[in-house]
Amino acid sequence: MNLPSWLPEIPREQPHPLAFATVSGAHLYGFPSVDSDVDLRGVHVLPAEQVVGLRTGPETLDRTWTRDGVEVDLVTHDLAKFCRLLLNRNGYVLEQLLSPLVVSSSPVHEELVALAPGCLTRHHAHHYLGFARTQWRLFEKTGELKPLLYTFRVLATGTHLMRTGSLDADLTHLYAYGPPYLPELVAAKREAEHGAAPLVASAGDDVARLTAALEEARDAARLPETASAHEALHALVVRTRLPHLDGPRRPAGALRP
Numbered sequence: 001m002n003l004p005s006w007l008p009e010i011p012r013e014q015p016h017p018l019a020f021a022t023v024s025g026a027h028l029y030g031f032p033s034v035d036s037d038v039d040l041r042g043v044h045v046l047p048a049e050q051v052v053g054l055r056t057g058p059e060t061l062d063r064t065w066t067r068d069g070v071e072v073d074l075v076t077h078d079l080a081k082f083c084r085l086l087l088n089r090n091g092y093v094l095e096q097l098l099s100p101l102v103v104s105s106s107p108v109h110e111e112l113v114a115l116a117p118g119c120l121t122r123h124h125a126h127h128y129l130g131f132a133r134t135q136w137r138l139f140e141k142t143g144e145l146k147p148l149l150y151t152f153r154v155l156a157t158g159t160h161l162m163r164t165g166s167l168d169a170d171l172t173h174l175y176a177y178g179p180p181y182l183p184e185l186v187a188a189k190r191e192a193e194h195g196a197a198p199l200v201a202s203a204g205d206d207v208a209r210l211t212a213a214l215e216e217a218r219d220a221a222r223l224p225e226t227a228s229a230h231e232a233l234h235a236l237v238v239r240t241r242l243p244h245l246d247g248p249r250r251p252a253g254a255l256r257p
Contacts, residue, residue: 003027003038003101004038004067004070006067006068007023007038007040008103011042011103011104015044015061016045016046016047016057017044018042018043018045018076019042019044019079019106019108019112020043020102020105020109021041021074021076021102022041022042022101022102023039023040023101023103024040024095025037025039027039027101028095028169029149029150029170030153030171031172031189034190034191037070038072038073040072040073041074041076041093042074042076042096042103043078043079043109043112044061044076044078045079046058046078046079047241048241048242057078060078061074061076063075077093079108079236079240082112083112083234083236083237086119086227086229086233087227087233089121089227091124091131091154094124095157097112097116098113098167108236115232115236117165118228119227119229119233120161120223121227122162122218122223122224124158124161124223125162125214128155129158132151132154132155132207132210132214135148135150136148136207143197144195144197145185145188145189148185148197148203149171149186152171152182153174155177155211155214156174156177157169157171158217158218159210159213159214159217160174160177162214162218162220162221163217165221165222172186177210177213178206178210179200179202184198185198185200
């Protein structure tokens with residue numbers, strides 16, 4: 001997988017320190033095309049005075065630009081907002097946190113990763129079911145390959161998560177959960193970002209079957225109903241924002257310089 005060599009420079013250029021930045025999107029999902037943009041996602045940390053004062057800092061920063069012919073889309077959330085999203089059964093942020101394509105990290109990132117299992121519940125299935133419905137409707141409207149692959153990807157990832165308790169967003173690792181023509185669709189997507197989908201007569205039936213499989217996996221999942229990481233995440237946010245409260249030693253969640 002070819003990612004620009006200058007990606008690690010981007011976190012150092014941001015207005016607030018980043019706890020982490022990872023690559024999401026098609027690169028994470030296993031089917032980047034030759035003209036795919038790079039989706040960077042992460043967490044920034046606002047200083048305490050921009051949280052408790054009258055002038056508050058941005059909870060979300062969103063920026064898109066082009067560098068060396070590559071479009072970069074960077075979205076970061078402040079640490080507190082990101083933790084709230086984690087606790088709200090948000091599959092997007094869970095995938096961003098656990099992405100193996102790490103551009104920058106810190107002890108805060110490492111602690112978030114360690115706490116991720118305590119954020120997982122059976123209700124994460126609702127995220128994947130809802131996203132699949134949205135992408136399938138988009139495919140029916142446009143006939144493009146990208147939303148069709150996204151439909152299969154989220155259904156496979158959600159089913160795998162419910163069955164194993166392990167998150168894997170890469171569709172090429174999850175072919176066993178889908179129809180046999182998935183490798184052909186992935187190969188076609190790698191050639192063009194916005195191409196039309198090949199004609200697959202059984203696609204609707206296959207999506208219905210995989211949707212039912214995810215619902216069954218959700219109902220049978222040995223996952224908790226609610227997250228257990230609330231207090232640990234709260235403590236992490238406080239220690240990171242107010243390190244002096246942790247005494248003279250450097251807190252485990254402090255950002256690297």
